[in-house]
Amino acid sequence: xxxxxxxxxxxxxxxxxxxxxxxxxxxxxxxxxxxxxxxxxxxxxxxxxxxxxxxxxxxxxxxxxxxxxxxxxxxxxxxxxxxxxxxxxxxxxxxxxxxxxxxxxxxxxxxxxxxxxxxxxxxxxxxxxxxxxxxxxxxxxxxxxxxxxxxxxxxxxxxxxxxxxxxxxxxxxxxxxxxxxxxxxxxxxxxxxxxxxxxxxxxxxxxxxxxxxxxxxxxxxxxxxxxxxxxxxxxxxxxxxxxxxxxxxxxxxxxxxxxxxxxxxxxxxxxxxxxxxxxxxxxxxxxxxxxxxxxxxxxxxxxxxxxxxxx
Amino acid sequence: xxxxxxxxxxxxxxxxxxxxxxxxxxxxxxxxxxxxxxxxxxxxxxxxxxxxxxxxxxxxxxxxxxxxxxxxxxxxxxxxxxxxxxxxxxxxxxxxxxxxxxxxxxxxxxxxxxxxxxxxxxxxxxxxxxxxxxxxxxxxxxxxxxxxxxxxxxxxxxxxxxxxxxxxxxxxxxxxxxxxxxxxxxxxxxxxxxxxxxxxxxxxxxxxxxxxxxxxxxxxxxxxxxxxxxxxxxxxx
Amino acid sequence: xxxxxxxxxxxxxxxxxxxxxxxxxxxxxxxxxxxxxxxxxxxxxxxxxxxxxxxxxxxxxxxxxxxxxxxxxxxxxxxxxxxxxxxxxxxxxxxxxxxxxxxxxxxxxxxxxxxxxxxxxxxxxxxxxxxxxxxxxxxxxxxxxxxxxxxxxxxxxxxxxxxxxxxxxxxxxxxxxxxxxxxxxxxxxxxxxxxxxxxxxxxxxxxxxxxxxxxxxxxxxxxxxxxxxxxxxxxxxxxxxxxxxxxxxxxxxxxxxxxxxxxxxxxxxxxxxxxxxxxxxxxxxxxxxxxxxxxxxxxxxxxxxxxxxxxxxxxxxxxxxxxxxxxxxxxxxxxxxxxx
Numbered sequence: 001x002x003x004x005x006x007x008x009x010x011x012x013x014x015x016x017x018x019x020x021x022x023x024x025x026x027x028x029x030x031x032x033x034x035x036x037x038x039x040x041x042x043x044x045x046x047x048x049x050x051x052x053x054x055x056x057x058x059x060x061x062x063x064x065x066x067x068x069x070x071x072x073x074x075x076x077x078x079x080x081x082x083x084x085x086x087x088x089x090x091x092x093x094x095x096x097x098x099x100x101x102x103x104x105x106x107x108x109x110x111x112x113x114x115x116x117x118x119x120x121x122x123x124x125x126x127x128x129x130x131x132x133x134x135x136x137x138x139x140x141x142x143x144x145x146x147x148x149x150x151x152x153x154x155x156x157x158x159x160x161x162x163x164x165x166x167x168x169x170x171x172x173x174x175x176x177x178x179x180x181x182x183x184x185x186x187x188x189x190x191x192x193x194x195x196x197x198x199x200x201x202x203x204x205x206x207x208x209x210x211x212x213x214x215x216x217x218x219x220x221x222x223x224x225x226x227x228x229x230x231x232x233x234x235x236x237x238x239x240x241x242x243x244x245x246x247x248x249x250x251x252x253x254x255x256x257x258x259x260x261x262x263x264x265x266x267x268x269x270x271x272x273x274x275x276x277x278x279x280x281x282x283x284x285x286x287x288x289x290x291x292x293x294x295x296x297x298x299x300x301x302x303x304x305x306x307x308x309x310x311x
Numbered sequence: 312x313x314x315x316x317x318x319x320x321x322x323x324x325x326x327x328x329x330x331x332x333x334x335x336x337x338x339x340x341x342x343x344x345x346x347x348x349x350x351x352x353x354x355x356x357x358x359x360x361x362x363x364x365x366x367x368x369x370x371x372x373x374x375x376x377x378x379x380x381x382x383x384x385x386x387x388x389x390x391x392x393x394x395x396x397x398x399x400x401x402x403x404x405x406x407x408x409x410x411x412x413x414x415x416x417x418x419x420x421x422x423x424x425x426x427x428x429x430x431x432x433x434x435x436x437x438x439x440x441x442x443x444x445x446x447x448x449x450x451x452x453x454x455x456x457x458x459x460x461x462x463x464x465x466x467x468x469x470x471x472x473x474x475x476x477x478x479x480x481x482x483x484x485x486x487x488x489x490x491x492x493x494x495x496x497x498x499x500x501x502x503x504x505x506x507x508x509x510x511x512x513x514x515x516x517x518x519x520x521x522x523x524x525x526x527x528x529x530x531x532x533x534x535x536x537x538x539x540x541x542x543x544x545x546x547x548x
Numbered sequence: 549x550x551x552x553x554x555x556x557x558x559x560x561x562x563x564x565x566x567x568x569x570x571x572x573x574x575x576x577x578x579x580x581x582x583x584x585x586x587x588x589x590x591x592x593x594x595x596x597x598x599x600x601x602x603x604x605x606x607x608x609x610x611x612x613x614x615x616x617x618x619x620x621x622x623x624x625x626x627x628x629x630x631x632x633x634x635x636x637x638x639x640x641x642x643x644x645x646x647x648x649x650x651x652x653x654x655x656x657x658x659x660x661x662x663x664x665x666x667x668x669x670x671x672x673x674x675x676x677x678x679x680x681x682x683x684x685x686x687x688x689x690x691x692x693x694x695x696x697x698x699x700x701x702x703x704x705x706x707x708x709x710x711x712x713x714x715x716x717x718x719x720x721x722x723x724x725x726x727x728x729x730x731x732x733x734x735x736x737x738x739x740x741x742x743x744x745x746x747x748x749x750x751x752x753x754x755x756x757x758x759x760x761x762x763x764x765x766x767x768x769x770x771x772x773x774x775x776x777x778x779x780x781x782x783x784x785x786x787x788x789x790x791x792x793x794x795x796x797x798x799x800x801x802x803x804x805x806x807x808x809x810x811x812x813x814x815x816x817x818x819x820x821x822x823x824x825x826x827x828x829x830x831x832x833x834x835x836x837x838x839x840x841x842x843x844x845x846x847x848x849x850x851x852x853x854x855x856x857x858x859x860x861x862x863x864x865x866x867x868x869x870x871x872x873x874x875x876x877x878x879x880x881x882x883x884x885x886x887x888x
Contacts, residue, residue, distance in 0.1 A: 034671050036678075060324035082861055089865065094583045097674045098810070099864055101585075101803055101881045106857035109850040116847065171411065178412050185398060188384050189459075227799075231682055283683045290664065290676060298407050310786045 004262050008149045012218050014256025015152035016042075019159065019211040020229060021236035023204030025248035027075075028237070029180045030197040031087055032125045033096040037078060039230030040107035041071045041205045045212020046221045047111060047118075050129065054122055059152060060213055065071050067209035075205020076198060078103050085198070104227075111223035127222035135217055149215035155210060160249060167245075176200070228279060232259065235286040241296025250297065256287055312338050313375075314467045314499040315360070316425040320369035322352075328367060329355045331523045336516075337467060342489065344514035344531060346507040348544055353503040353534050354396065357469050360501075361393035374466065388416060392465035396472045399456040402445040406436060406455050409444060413459035416521040429462040432495070433488070442547035450481035457488060461496070468492055469501040474509070482506070486513055507545040511535050519544060553713065557720040561788055563828050564720075564727035565781045570808045570820035571734045572777035576816035578874070579738060580770040581750030583670050586661065586677025587805050589684055590775035592797035593657045594650030594782025599701040599792030600694055602646055603628050616657055618696045625702035625790075633708035643706040647726070647783045654779015655772050662768040678799055688794035700793030703786050723784055730777055734817050737773075800853075807860050813870025822872055827856075868879060 020042060027035045048070050049063040082099055091099070119126040136147040167173040179186040179196040185194045215221060216227075232255060240251025262281045266273040293299065317335040321328060330352040337343045345353045346373035358364035358372055362383035371378040373391055381389070401409050410429065414422045430437040436458045439451055447455065453473050460468050470489065490513050492498045504510035511517055511531045519527035519534060521544055529532050534540065569587060576582045603625050607614050610631035614625055632639045664676050688694050695701040707719045737743050748756045749766050756761050785793050804827065812823025834852040841848065863870070 028671075030670065034675055036674075085865055091864065091868070093670045094577075094674075095864055095868065097585070097671065098806055099861055101806070102857040102860040102864075104857075105800065106805060106854050109857070110855040112850045113854075114846070116850075155478050171415075174404065174408050174411060175415065177404060178408075179405050182398055184876070185401065186412070188387050188393070189412055190384055190388065191412065231679055234679065238672075238675070271755070274690050277686065280683060280686045283679050286676070288678050290668070290672065294668075294672070 002261070002264070004143050004145070006260060009218060010030040010212065010257050010260035011149050012152050013182055013260050014115070014253040015156045016211045016214055016229075017232055017236045017256040018156055018218045018252030018254075019207045020233040021240060021248035021252035021255075022159070022163075022245060023075075023243060024199045024233050025240065025245055026204040026207075027079075028242055028246075030200050031083055031096060032241075033083070033093055033100060033179065034234065034237075035204075036100040036230065037099065037104040037107055038208060038233060039226035039228070040104055040111065040223075041075055041208035041214040041226070042215060042229050043111050043221075043223050043226030044074055044107065045209035046072050046215055046225065047055070047114060047212075047223075048209065049131070049213040050069070050216070050221075051118065053131075053134075054118070056173065060134060060216070063157075064210055064213050065117045067213050068206040069209075070086040071209025072202040072206030074107070075208070078203060078205075079201035083201075084194070104230075108223055108226060111226075115223055128220045129216060130220050132218070146217070148214055152214045155214075158247075159207065159210075163245070198211075198276040231279065231286070232256075235282045235289070237296075238294075239289050239296055241298035242297070244298040247296055247298035255282055255285060258282075314339055314373070316370075316372040317356075317360065318370045318372070320356070320359060320371065321367040322355055322364050322369070323367065324355075324365055329523050330359065330520075332369070333518070333520065333525055334528060335499055335501075335518055339466070339499050340493055340497050341516065342493050342500040342502060342514040344507075344510040344517040344522060345501065345503045346473075346510055346517060346524075346534075346545060347520035350522075351520040353520055354471050355523075356520070357393065357471050357501065357503055358395075360469060361391065363393075373451070387463070390464070390466040391540070392463060392468045393458035394456050394460055394468070394470045394473065396475060400444050400452055400459065401542075403443065405441055405443050406447070409441045409455055409459055410462055413462045417463070425462050425464065429458045432461055432491070433458045435484075448481070449477045450484060453477070453485050454488065457485075461492075465498065467499040467501065469503075471503045472505055473502070474504065474506055489513065506543075519522075553621070554716060557716045559828065559832060561720045561723050563824060564723040565785050565788070566805065566808060566824040566828060567727045567821055568730045568777050568781040569805045570812070570824045571731055571817055572781070572818060573772040573809050574804050574814060574820040575734060575737070575746075576770055576774040576778070577810065578816065578820070579743060579750065580767055581747070582665055582767060582771055583674060584665075584677065584771070584774065585802060585806075587778055588797050588799060588801040589661070589677065589681040590654040590657050590778035591782040591801065592681075592684060592688070593653045593775075594779030595786040595792050595796055596688060596695055597653045597779075597803065598646050598650055598783045598784075598786035599703055601649065602642065603704050603851045606631070606642065618692050620698050621625045621699070622702045625704045628704040632704060632706060636709040639706040639709050640694045643787065646706075646787070647780055650783025650786075651776045651780040654782065655776035657779070658772040658775025658807060659768070661775065661871050662771045665771055666764050666767045678802075681797060681802070685794050685797040688797060695792050695794065698794070700791055702794060703790050705790060706787060710732060713861040719788065723788065726780070726784060730780070731817060731821065735804070736778075738817060804856075807856060810863055810868070810870055813872040813874065815874030816872055819872035819874075823870065826871075 020038065024035060024038050029039070037227050044275040045067040048067040049060040052058040052063045052066060053060055056155050068184060082103055086096060086099055138145045138147055149280060167177055175191045176196045176199065177185065179191055179193045183193045215225065219225065236252040236255040239255055240247030240249070259278060259281045263275055263278040289296065313336060315335070315337040317333060319332045321331055323329040333356055335343065345356060347353055352540055355364050359366050362378070362381065366379065373386070373389060378386060401412065410426055414425060417425060433454050435451060437448055437453045444452060444455060473485050477485065486509055489500060489502060492500050502510055502514060514531045516529060517527070518525060518533045519533040519540060526544065527537065527540060569591060573584060575588055576584045603621065604614060606628045607624055610625045610628045614624065617624065632642070661677065665673055668676060670879070689698055691697065707715050710718050723887055745766055749763050808823035808827045810818055810823070812821065813819030831852065834848060838848040
């Protein structure tokens with residue numbers, strides 16, 4: 001029915017978005033501010049993988065741990081240097097949003113400079129590159145897949161499971177959930193809420209960095225790719241309900257599929273929409289979610305469940 | 312024997328003064344009730360003692376130690392347990408997780424023992440140990456909150472309107488537990504209550520606050536006999 | 549000598565546009581407390597409508613063919629321009645009517661945006677407006693009939709009845725005049741009862757509502773007026789640069805206006821004026837420096853963006869009220885006190 005390529009694209013893209021939405025929701029849960037700089041952490045991950053490959057000949061998949069650490073560090077730095085100081089001075093949501101836009105501009109410009117410097121140093125293109133040629137083909141169910149589908153799906157599953165275990169089975173994880181729900185009660189019980197926030201910000205950046213490693217396998221990449229992913233990430237997080245981590249994963253998967261499958265269907269007759277409108281699908285989805293269910297899908301579930309219970 | 316002493320406390324929020332010169336004393340094995348009409352500063356008094364409101368003048372002495380410079384979570388570690396009216400439990404977590412968090416600062420080897428003691432004291436909580444708190448009834452929630460306080464082995468427990476929005480029968484159970492806090496665990500208890508009749512029934516001494524000022528301080532028995540005050544300020548509760 | 553004059557005129561022209569934008573953002577955010585993160589959307593509305601309509605409207609009058617418009621739009625535009633150059637009255641008429649149209653389009657967009665803007669919480673609103681801007685840009689890039697898609701569209705010049713330096717002086721003077729008018733109107737608005745109402749809504753929504761003020765309507769009016777101003781700025785900009793391209797609708801434009809307002813100090817128009825001046829001044833200096841610095845393997849622009857971002861963060865941390873803090877309204881005389 002649907003070409004394998006489209007399904008591969010959908011799965012990979014959704015996995016990426018799930019990782020990104022997870023990070024965005026994670027930081028939102030701490031300071032209640034949507035982090036406009038989140039997309040650029042993906043771009044940073046892209047360039048970590050690219051640099052390691054070009055400079056050290058390391059295959060991008062092996063760059064995952066490095067991207068994890070580097071992007072996590074960048075995100076943590078932004079929390080320690082910008083958001084936390086502002087928050088402690090009593091900055092409101094609007095101020096924090098403006099600050100995150102400032103951070104975004106700094107990060108993106110920094111990446112542009114890095115790309116330019118790298119380009120003149122390596123005498124090669126540092127924009128519009130792809131990792132697809134580095135990937136492996138895998139035979140599965142009589143079809144040929146590219147390995148990135150498997151790698152990204154496994155990564156997402158591993159992240160989901162470990163996050164779940166961490167949050168529900170460990171003491172610090174439980175403390176994190178408590179600090180996110182009720183920071184003042186948590187701190188009165190002796191929980192270091194600041195540490196919880198710092199870990200959240202680090203994790204969010206780290207996950208984005210990992211997503212950044214996978215991205216060039218399916219899309220040509222440049223420093224602007226972060227901003228492009230940001231809007232979809234907003235959609236994914238809102239779709240999942242901005243307050244729910246599991247919802248973020250779900251939202252990411254749904255948004256990714258909606259966009260890839262949607263543009264595939266719409267680009268065919270009778271609509272014959274240009275594929276350049278692909279990002280517009282996420283934007284449209286964003287508006288729809290706000291109009292229909294601003295709390296996301298996780299807020300809808302309860303009503304349905306209650307109706308079932310009453311029956 | 313005196314766990315808490317409050318002297319001439321003037322307190323409020325930011326620049327707003329709500330409480331004008333409150334005096335209070337709580338001993339071990341004693342329940343002190345704070346009663347009065349709405350908005351008379353009862354909650355503010357508790358918050359000030361817990362370190363969550365602004366103190367303009369006066370002194371708060373906990374076990375003889377001046378608390379003015381002590382941060383809220385340090386007061387908690389010193390043995391002062393404060394149960395606010397709302398948001399005193401983590402709804403999205405299970406009861407057991409709430410108790411684990413309550414015992415966050417307790418050494419791990421001691422924790423199981425303390426947990427057991429708390430559950431002995433509150434068998435109702437043991438029964439719902441693995442349920443999520445949002446799924447519990449109001450009364451069970453309050454029991455969980457009390458368990459969270461008890462597990463930290465405080466010397467003083469402050470409760471802000473624990474029976475609010477609870478059905479009378481359930482409220483009665485809560486009041487019974489509060490009495491047990493005094494009688495079985497030997498704690499000092501400060502109780503802010505709208506239900507003045509019940510509060511005066513179970514407490515030893517009482518403070519009547521009207522518009523931020525103390526109107527009566529003394530044995531609860533005596534306050535109950537003051538029909539003039541009871542009728543005017545405490546309604547037909 | 550002429551070059552320096554041209555530089556100055558260019559600076560003042562750009563300043564005029566950003567002054568209008570800053571004043572409009574100040575009206576929305578500084579006075580009314582609406583965080584408009586989509587300023588560029590309304591600006592682009594005005595610019596796009598000028599780009600889309602002007603040449604196409606005038607071509608039949610000028611006897612210019614509109615065939616193959618996308619590819620020939622530059623030719624069409626220059627032909628229309630030469631037609632206009634012999635017709636000063638028509639030129640001015642076109643200028644004025646297109647400015648009004650630009651403002652109108654901006655205002656209509658603002659009115660549409662007011663539905664979510666008023667009902668959404670600030671964080672959702674921030675995301676929504678940014679998304680809306682991106683949608684607009686996407687459509688402009690791909691829907692050719694609008695402004696010729698990725699090529700962008702050339703705009704005929706209504707100033708062409710003048711020549712040389714006179715044209716530049718007149719054009720800049722006109723733009724600056726419009727900006728001054730807008731600034732003046734904004735000041736009048738700010739010091740009027742309506743201005744006080746805006747601030748009341750900003751500072752204490754509940755109290756304003758309790759006093760019977762329709763908070764929703766007040767906010768809508770502020771947003772519509774502000775967006776109208778932005779649309780006007782967009783139209784002016786389109787006529788100034790002579791080209792409209794979808795990438796005029798990039799989020800960084802919104803950000804730049806925010807920087808100006810914050811540097812200058814939100815909540816007063818003087819701050820907006822000052823902030824715009826400072827930002828543009830710094831940007832110009834960096835651009836000039838670019839000519840003298842060689843051998844750097846990257847675009848200097850990026851450095852200026854980074855510097856800007858850092859400057860903004862530092863400003864937010866240490867002087868969030870900006871250079872010209874808002875002064876609480878002073879009661880000057882007993883009669884004024886009695887009046888309010």
